[in-house]
Amino acid sequence: MDRVPYAELVAECSRVLEARGFAPQRARLAARVFADNTCDGVPSHGLNRFPGFVRDIDSGRVDPSAEAECVGSFGTLEQWDAHRGPGVLTATAAMTRAVELARESTIGCVALRNANHWMRAATYGLQAAAAGCLAVCWTNTTRLMPPHGSAEKRIGNNPLCMAVPVPDGDTVLLDMALSQFSGGRTDLLRRSGDSFPVPGGYDEEGRLSTDPGAVRRSGRPLPIGHWKGSGLALCLDLLATLLSGGLATWQIALDGAAIGVGCAQVFLAFDLAAIDDGDSAAEIVAAVLADFGSATPLEGERVTYPGQRSAETRRLNMAEGIAVDAEFWAETRRL
Amino acid sequence: MDRVPYAELVAECSRVLEARGFAPQRARLAARVFADNTCDGVPSHGLNRFPGFVRDIDSGRVDPSAEAECVGSFGTLEQWDAHRGPGVLTATAAMTRAVELARESTIGCVALRNANHWMRAATYGLQAAAAGCLAVCWTNTTRLMPPHGSAEKRIGNNPLCMAVPVPDGDTVLLDMALSQFSGGRTDLLRRSGDSFPVPGGYDEEGRLSTDPGAVRRSGRPLPIGHWKGSGLALCLDLLATLLSGGLATWQIALDGAAIGVGCAQVFLAFDLAAIDDGDSAAEIVAAVLADFGSATPLEGERVTYPGQRSAETRRLNMAEGIAVDAEFWAETRRL
Numbered sequence: 023m024d025r026v027p028y029a030e031l032v033a034e035c036s037r038v039l040e041a042r043g044f045a046p047q048r049a050r051l052a053a054r055v056f057a058d059n060t061c062d063g064v065p066s067h068g069l070n071r072f073p074g075f076v077r078d079i080d081s082g083r084v085d086p087s088a089e090a091e092c093v094g095s096f097g098t099l100e101q102w103d104a105h106r107g108p109g110v111l112t113a114t115a116a117m118t119r120a121v122e123l124a125r126e127s128t129i130g131c132v133a134l135r136n137a138n139h140w141m142r143a144a145t146y147g148l149q150a151a152a153a154g155c156l157a158v159c160w161t162n163t164t165r166l167m168p169p170h171g172s173a174e175k176r177i178g179n180n181p182l183c184m185a186v187p188v189p190d191g192d193t194v195l196l197d198m199a200l201s202q203f204s205g206g207r208t209d210l211l212r213r214s215g216d217s218f219p220v221p222g223g224y225d226e227e228g229r230l231s232t233d234p235g236a237v238r239r240s241g242r243p244l245p246i247g248h249w250k251g252s253g254l255a256l257c258l259d260l261l262a263t264l265l266s267g268g269l270a271t272w273q274i275a276l277d278g279a280a281i282g283v284g285c286a287q288v289f290l291a292f293d294l295a296a297i298d299d300g301d302s303a304a305e306i307v308a309a310v311l312a313d314f315g316s317a318t319p320l321e322g323e324r325v326t327y328p329g330q331r332s333a334e335t336r337r338l339n340m341a342e343g344i345a346v347d348a349e350f351w352a353e354t355r356r357l
Numbered sequence: 358m359d360r361v362p363y364a365e366l367v368a369e370c371s372r373v374l375e376a377r378g379f380a381p382q383r384a385r386l387a388a389r390v391f392a393d394n395t396c397d398g399v400p401s402h403g404l405n406r407f408p409g410f411v412r413d414i415d416s417g418r419v420d421p422s423a424e425a426e427c428v429g430s431f432g433t434l435e436q437w438d439a440h441r442g443p444g445v446l447t448a449t450a451a452m453t454r455a456v457e458l459a460r461e462s463t464i465g466c467v468a469l470r471n472a473n474h475w476m477r478a479a480t481y482g483l484q485a486a487a488a489g490c491l492a493v494c495w496t497n498t499t500r501l502m503p504p505h506g507s508a509e510k511r512i513g514n515n516p517l518c519m520a521v522p523v524p525d526g527d528t529v530l531l532d533m534a535l536s537q538f539s540g541g542r543t544d545l546l547r548r549s550g551d552s553f554p555v556p557g558g559y560d561e562e563g564r565l566s567t568d569p570g571a572v573r574r575s576g577r578p579l580p581i582g583h584w585k586g587s588g589l590a591l592c593l594d595l596l597a598t599l600l601s602g603g604l605a606t607w608q609i610a611l612d613g614a615a616i617g618v619g620c621a622q623v624f625l626a627f628d629l630a631a632i633d634d635g636d637s638a639a640e641i642v643a644a645v646l647a648d649f650g651s652a653t654p655l656e657g658e659r660v661t662y663p664g665q666r667s668a669e670t671r672r673l674n675m676a677e678g679i680a681v682d683a684e685f686w687a688e689t690r691r692l
Contacts, residue, residue, distance in 0.1 A: 024686055025678030038692040061679045063670030070685045076692055083618060094602070097462035098433050101602055106619065117624045124628040127432035129464050134622045135603025144667070146624060156627040162594045162603075162620050164610035169591070170584035177590040178606040180597075185664075187629065188646065189639040195664025200590040202582060220565065221556070230555065245587045247537065249505035251580020253663040255512040255535040256504070259497045260645055262515075264638055265627060267429070267436055268470025271513040272648035275499035283418060284441065285497050287469040289452045289481060292491040292600060293459040294522065303599055304524035310595055311523065313607035328588040329520075329530025332479070335398030343360030344396045350405045351359055357373040357411055 031057040035072060042079050043086045048111055055110040059142045066206050067142035075108075075139075084108055084138050090115045096296045098127040102134045109138035110145070117146040121153045131292075137161070144197035147185030151193040156261055157185040166243070167201055171325045172317035173224070173242050179204075184257040186264070196257045198250045201243045208234045208243070220248055228320065262286040366392040370407060377414050378421045383446055390445040394477045401541050402477035410443075410474075419443055419473050425450045431631045433462040437469045444473035445480070452481040456488045466627075472496070479532035482520030486528040491596055492520040501578075502536055506660045507652035508559070508577050514539075519592040521599070531592045533585045536578045543569045543578070555583050563655065597621040 035053035040046060056075075060068030078084040088107030092100050100119060104112035116132040123130025140146070140161060150157035163178035179199040186194040203211075203222045211218065212234040221230040223237030223244045230244075237243055246254075263270040268286030275283065294303050317325045339345060370388035375381060391410075394403030413419040423442030427435050435454060439447035451467040458465025475481065475496060485492030498513035514534040521529040538546075538557045546553065547569040556565040558572030558579045565579075572578055581589075598605040603621030610618065629638050652660045674680060 023680050024683050025674075026681050026686060027678050028675060031679055031681070034689055038689065041692075057679070060681060061671050061674045062667040063674070063680075064667065065680075065682055065685070069681050069689065073685060073688045073692065078618075097464070099463040099600065101600070104622075113622060113624075116622065117626070120624040120626040121628075124626040124631075127462055127464075128434040128628050128631040129432070129462075129466055130626045130628070131464055131600070132624045133597065133601035133603075134624065135601040137603075137620050137622050138618050139620075140622065144664070150624075150626045153626075154628065154630050156629055158625040159623060160593050160597060161622040162597045162606050162609065164620075165606055167587070167590065170587040176607070177587060178594055178609075180590050180593040180606070182593060186642060187638075189643050192668045193664050194642070194646070194662050195667065197663070200586055200593070202586075245582050245585070245590060247580050247582020247586060251535055251537075251582060252502070252505040252512060255502065255515050255580060256645075256649060256662060258495050258515040258517060258535070259513055260642065261627075262468065262495060262497045263641055263645065264629065265434065265436070265466070265632070266468035266470040267632070267637075268468075268472075269497075270641065270645045270648075271497050271500055271515070272511070272645060274497065274513075283413075283473055285472050285474075285499075287439075287448060287451065287472050287475065287496040288494060289448075289455040289467045289469065289485075290493040291452070291455040291459040291465045291485045291488075292596075293456075293463050293465070293489065294491055294599065295489050296459075296463040297600070297602070302602075303522075306598055306605065307521060307529070307595065308524050310591075310598065310605045310607060311529070313605075314591060327529050327591060328532070329479070329528050332397040332399065332530065333527045336396050339360075339396045339398070340363060343362050344366055344392070345358050345398075345400075346361050346366070346395060346404050347400055348359050350400070350408060351361060353408045354369055354373065354404065357376075357408065 028057055028061060031060065031069070038076060039086070042076065051114065052108055052110050055114070055141060055145055059145065062144070064142055066204070071141065078138070090134060092119070094297065098123050098129055099131045099133065099292070099297065101297065102132050104134050104137035106136055106138055109140040112137055113140040113146050114149065117149050117157070117159065121150055121155055124155055142197065143181045143183035144195050147183040147195055147197065148193055151185040151187045151195070154187065156264060157183070159183050166205070167245060168242055169314060169317050169325050170245070171319055171323035173240065173320060174317040175241060176314050176317045184261070186257065186260045194257060194260060196253045198246060198253065200246050202246055202248065202250065203243065208238060212238060262288050363392060363396060366395065366404070373411060374421070377411065386449065387443055387445050390449070390476060390480055394480065397479070399477055401539075406476065413473070425469060427454070429632065433458050433464055434466045434468065434627070434632065436632065437467050439469050439472035441471055441473055444475040447472055448475040448481050449484065452484050452492070452494065456485055456490055459490055477532065478516040478518035479530050482518040482530055482532065483528055486520040486522040486530075489522065491599060492518070494518050501540070502580060503577055504649060504652050504660050505580070506654055506658035508575065508655060509652040510576060511649050511652045519596065521592065521595045529592060529595060531588045533581060533588065535581050537581055537583065537585065538578065543573060547573060597623050
């Protein structure tokens, strides 16, 4: 491990990008993202990925001169097309615009399509927090994990970021892929002969395992929990409290009241009709669910999307009468 | 288990609520929520909780006549005060208004404070989906789980709902508390002598455990993963794809391209200054983090909020030079 001054890291990456046709300002902005990610202790999404990023440019997979463009304006939501430009630049442009929209309507949203890898989700959360915004951003990815109940990969690990400015200038900054361990960390541990600190997936016999090699062989990494679930819980509390002006988790039930008395709730709705030309939304959802449902179930399991089982139960209950616990039904009738 | 027709369940619950001072229309709306939740196979948040809900009314903890009220209007975000009215009614009113705001600006948000238990998060997701909206809603709760790295409860289990209309009239409906197993399910399994199907928390010796009794004794339930992480990943993909008009997970890399090429990203910003009178946001965040950080660390652990460690690393790297992997640094300099 060497130590390099920040300015030198930025200058070196800028030089490489300018040589590949990046305009000087764009080269410097992209170089800063790689340097910042390295500086924050995330070299896997900084310097260590820089040579690969350059290979993507050299191979034509990333177009150095492509810029994100607004292709649809729907009130406080805009759709942009990244035209497969450098992911760190198109994501920065998208969050810049989301903050501008938020200045007008309190909430701003840019949904960006046709984008390339943005490296580290936290970059854009930090950007928004520095502008005084709460931020939520995420990206989808290709199929990296099996749905629960299958061993076949169908879902992305879809990194999610939530950012809340902290008074001291820092940021509560949730940045997590939805797999408990990334492929990179899994391979690192496998090479070093170390185990996962908690189960990271299933082995080929379908048992939870802390062996990185076994999880690679089975192709069944586990979705999030542990510190990631813990961080998500904290961020949802902060967002609900700040947006509503209500009580935070630590204040609820201080007076000995029951769970969930005096809590804060957030209701966020996106009007699908406003952005949907014709039946495209229905087609998109049907295709996603068809792919999801095509994962072969493990023995004794079903692969169902969230809500599918309760809908089946509802139909059964409406047809045959609602299954009720006799004790609670009797108690209700006596009330 | 008995079976009761839907109409009878609604009528019976309505009768009880009218007798406690609910106006007939409000009694019927609340009764329908309890009946629907039971009908969907979630009696723990339907009929089985109805007698307890009535006790909360009788004890004065829930005010049957209190209605949610708009107390702040900030563009497409409104703050409402639930005045501790019946949680199922104030939440329904809040989502109704969020959908109205979404009709005007594509995104609508109501942040509700001073609310009582809304029973089942899915109720409000279904409501929005029926109105043609994508929805995200959540509530905070009192302290129910330890942060990762501690055995002391500091974080809520903050149920989160995401809803996406499905062409056939059903809904992709993620509804999950952020603990892997609810307290209710834990106690149910403990009484029946069954185990958790996957580790549900730690035992008193700090080992992951599938024994519900051991987790109750340690007070250390685990945050989400498994089917909950799997469902969250699917929903983030659907939202990103629908909002951006971009490629879904199943389509990305169909052409053999690398992970994250041609993906869809969402950038959502909430302008904190618009809703913040003075320093209150800073004070709220500081108080939440002070409570979070007051959880005693387990031996060899630290309790840090998301982003805290990377900020420490950043300061160190800026002061002493950025730690870089010698190999990647050399490769970059050769580019």
